[in-house]
Amino acid sequence: MSEHRPNYYGRPVIKQPVWKTEIGWYFFSGGLGGAAATLALVSRLAGRRGLARRATLVSALALSASPPLLIKDLGRPKRFLYMFRVLRPTSPMSIGSWMLGAAGTAAGAAAGSDLLDVAPVAGDTARTVAGLLGPAISTYTAVLISDTSVPVWHEARRELPLVFAAGSAASAGAAVWLAAPADERGPARRLAIAGAAGELVAAHRMESALGELGEPYRRGQPRRYARAARRALAGGAALMAAGRRRPMLGRMGAGLILAGTVCERFAILRAGNMSADDPRYTVDPQRERVAGRVTS
């Protein structure tokens, strides 16, 4: 039927991302591992060997989880190594893969030397490498998704990295706190709480920056994930704060924060699919842009 349509039978203009749940976990583990590696490096520099060892171990484990998750999501898992066929500066996935490869190996080496008490110098060098890559590892995934035509991601390109960074800090803090001995874990707790607070602020900042385009975060599945994330992060931070002397509460808090950061990742992923699926999000801002150009 022929009323003048603003779009083509309501069909999407762009394709939805094909990523499955693994990618959500991949974002989570990578972020956690990256931030933990940095925590490890800094605590090592601050001379807190115990904390450094635990943080290193945590980052090594987290980063070792990333490749399998990524591979599982590939259409052609056997071709995972083709990721290292070239280095393409314009491809965040390419850069990310290389960094992840490097950081993962380094963290693994560092953890190895810690556990086996061998080659301490090499171990610290590796820790340094991982620690320096850490911030990049925990934020490149934000670039990876903003470097798409998905409105809710691309238009949040300035805000997303902070959401990922804060989330990584929070999750790393929480994880290390759980892993570290009671007398070592103060910084982890502070990092977790600060990270959680930061993620709450950053997420809010992102959604308000998106305005209309942020609608998916207020609808259906993304909305449920986002709300869960907010509650878990807030609650978790509060509990960890209260948990200084009451480990039970602390553990619950850490758990909540970890859950919260996972939920935030999924909120973002699902919001992406939703915003790709509705032509309005793609078309309306572009039309305004064109209109603006015409009038100006």
Next chain:
Amino acid sequence: MPGLGASFGRGGATTFQQDLANSDCIVIMGSNAAECHPVGFQFVMEAREKGAEVIHIDPRYTRTSAMSTHYLRLRAGSDIALLGGVINHILQNGLEFREYVKHYTNASVIIDDRFLDTEDLDGLFSDWDPSERRYDTTSWSYEDMQVSASAGEREQGGTMGEQAGHGGQGAALSHGEPPHEDPDLEHPRCVFQILKRHFSRYTPETVERLTGVPAAQVVWLAETLARNSGRERTAAFVYAVGWTQHTVGVQYIRAASIIQLLLGNVGRPGGGVMALRGHATIQGSTDIPTLYNILPGYIPMPHVHEDASLKRFLEVYSSYAGFWGHMPSYFISLLKAWWGEAATPENGFCFDRLPRISEDHSMYQIALGMREKTVKGLICAGQNPAVGSANAGLYRRAMADLEWLVVRDFVESETAAFWYDSQEIEDGDLRTEDIGTEVFFLPAAAQTEKSGSYTNTQRLVQWHHKAVEPRGDCRSELWFYYHLGRIIREKLAGSGEARDRGVLDLTWTYPTEGEIREPSAEAVLAEINGFGPDGKPVGAYTELKDDGSTSCGCWIYCGVYAGGENLAARRKPWTEQPAAAPEWGWAWPANRRILYNRASADRHGKPWSERKRWVWWDAGTGKWTGEDMPDFVVDMPPDYEPPDGARAEKALRGDKPFIMQGDGRGWLFAPSGLVDGPMPVHYEPDESPIENLLYGQRSNPVRQQLRRPRNPHNPAEGEQGADRFPYVLTTYRLTEHHTGGGMSRYVEHLAELQPALFCEVSPQLAAERGLANGGWATISTSRSEIEARVLVTDRMHPVTVDGRTLHQVGMPFHYGPRGFARGDAPNDLLAMVMDPNVHIQESKAATCNVRPGRRAAHRRRRGPEPGAG
């Protein structure tokens, strides 16, 4: 196509598709050219780009409408009314091309005073015999010029073009003129005045009431056509089966032919009537017919009673004037081609060995014969009647009454599988175990797997070469029939039976090639072209003799193999030759691309205008010359007057372009050749929701109704129960599928493009009947009910007819239960009811009802389905 044959002399398109690019105005009516002839349509687009008006007139807004500069929506089955309105407007306002009409048409000829028009008899012509339901047409002839009955009018009916065109035979032209004429076109009984009276009641207002086309548009159409005709400009008509599939189909074409003759558009570049034909070589299969009632070259099939002797046969069918005067040469050369040495003057060239016809043996009669068990076996090749035949349900049941059935096809079509996969089986009306028919499926080779020729819609013979060997048991038609004949002859060998001589004496010696012993198609082409006394290929049909010294398989194809070269295989690009592209393939007759092209010059042989020059008289060389092969005696001067006793083409004047006609003129009034009238009359379709507003006679009185138990007709308006079927149903094609679907529904890449049967309805009708876009609807007639998906579209729109809103339902007919794209067959809905001239079923206008949801049988079986409206 006798509509053309009776008007101009030959049953083929008067022009070629490339020439449409030269037109100033193209009326596409009864054709969905963009969807059904997409490749040829590029020339319409070219004309549009050059600024031509392109007008599409159709009940539906189609892909052709979308490409046209103007679109008129009309009620299915009302075209003659609209065309009549155009004719009337032309005649009332003196818009005709006077000079052309006076000299090139039969406008001036005076008609027998016993002739009575539909004006006088309320919708009937003179001499209607109600008991026989046929006309005695003798009173429709020229005054004092006995036009003897031509084959078209014989009770076996089924004229195909040419022989309909050679009416006027036996006429005594004196110096090329009929006995009585009025050059001023004033005499009350001259064709021009009869025509004027006949169409006078087709006023714009009346036409609007009948067709739903607003009166203003009727006038606009006539004015636009007239404005684009005359010396400087030309307009063309394009039609296809949107016109032929009506019980008055032939007269639709006559109406357009009359317009084109009045406006002087025939035989001129950018003009003419472009008949777009069907299957890739459907033209070829009427030239060298798969029809029961004609022989190659439109020579009638002898009749068991009337054509006892060769002598009588030749007398009856060879005309006094025009090229049918040489009919004996064509026919005897044909007999020589078939029986060779065995055909001698003594035995009448084996005339007795030709089969005879006794009655109407057309497709639907055969179907009924199957029902009545008078037809026991059927070889079905290149056809899928279980889908394509009107009242397909009846046809499928008829196949169940056969003893044996042979199907040759690429795929196990609905026809081949009727006995276990059909609506009847699905619904439990037929049970496989009850069907006694023995079915043989023989896989056919595709065009890529065999060499041969296509004769396309513009009479152009084009050769195709085999690209690959046929797979497995697939074999070409040529292979099948040659070896079948060979084996039969081996079995009959030595038989003394007279009845077997016809088969045994045939010239059945074709060289074969390769492992599978494929007969040489080129040898067949050579036989069709014919051989002279010297055994060399003849160059033109003018070389044929009636003494048995020449042979020719089809006289109109003479020259396709001239000089032993396969001219059909020529592929010189159009960029490297003149406009008519004479060196691409070969067109009958004599490689002419625009027929009757002598009419592109005035009576003195000068082009009507520089802009529209095509063929003209070159006094210097004393020959006709120009862009095309002259369709005229090449050295007959424009001022030639036939001397006493002149015969055949020599009996025609130098200013009469229609050289196949007995009088050399284009026929505004057809004194013979048609069984349902010398001039078109608006009759309602057999099934119609309104009465005939013009005459007491509702529908074509001569139409063939074939009323049978399983072939009932919906009550027409005024009859009891008409309100059960309030909507007009029309059926048609989609670009994405081909006819019965054997070549498209079974091919993934085509099937996915139109994966299911659907019906097209207007938003208004959808609202009235509660149909949901994408949902299901059940469409019913008195034959059957079928289900289809619903496509609600503004391209369908109700028309206002006689003051009331009338809805039309459209359905593509391609579907059946097999293949990748499936659906019920719309042909289950239609009745077997036919045009009396060519026995084409009325697939384009019937009545029906529509309701939401799936058909009862289906709901019983599977229960309602999601999306069911």
Next chain:
Amino acid sequence: MARIETESWPATYDGAARERVGFFTDTSVCIGCKACEVACKEWNLLPEDGFVFTAESYDNTGALGSETWRHVAFIEQDVPLIETAGDGDDDGNPMRWLMSSDVCKHCTSAACLNVCPTGALFRTELGTVVVQDDICNGCGMCVPACPFGVIARRERDGDGRAWKCTLCYDRTKDGLTPACAAACPTESIQYGPLDELRERAAQRLQSVQQQGFAGARLYGEDPGDGVDGFGAFFLLLDEPQVYGLPPDPVDPTKRLGEMWGAAAAAGAALALGVAASLLGRRG
């Protein structure tokens, strides 16, 4: 040993690069026959896309995807095709039926190619954008990156790779016309050197406007647009989004600097945060 790939065609071909080719699809003469869609599938041996009746006019394939590399859109509108028409022939129900054959745009700045981590997507010596199916590992990056929703991952029978129009690389590199263009009966699809096509398009636009076609415009011929111009551009008769096309497409990687900038800042913040967390008392 990895090679650094850059996007600077034709430099990467040092000399071997040939004149850039592309498509001009003139929808004003498209008759919607879908021969292009079928020819593409036949030549590229693509599977069918499912037998689904959409009830969306005559479009039953819906959109471009991994199985459909040419897609013909059908749009029914109640506006006249030709503004000047209707002189007497107008019955008060004007309408037009837009048909348009969509295809990969072979963008000058191609998001799909830019984000591809494996180098499976590359720019040919003809300036076209092609996936190498023996290298693609199905990471899926290119899919949401494309501003036109062209490239897609084939999920059926475990293929898992991304597919799209190759501009018939296997034909064009040998000087043949792409299958779809060769099949098009009305020259709605015109293939050739891009510069030539741009000139032809400009002239065509003029004549179409003179003929009075409503809403005629060129889409994607401007090298100054968000993807630096399409290699396959169009003449449309309405706004792009009506055909399911983005009105102002942008290659997201153009803003990569911005993104990495924000990431760096966030990374720094993270580092600082970590450092800060170590200040203060033990325990």
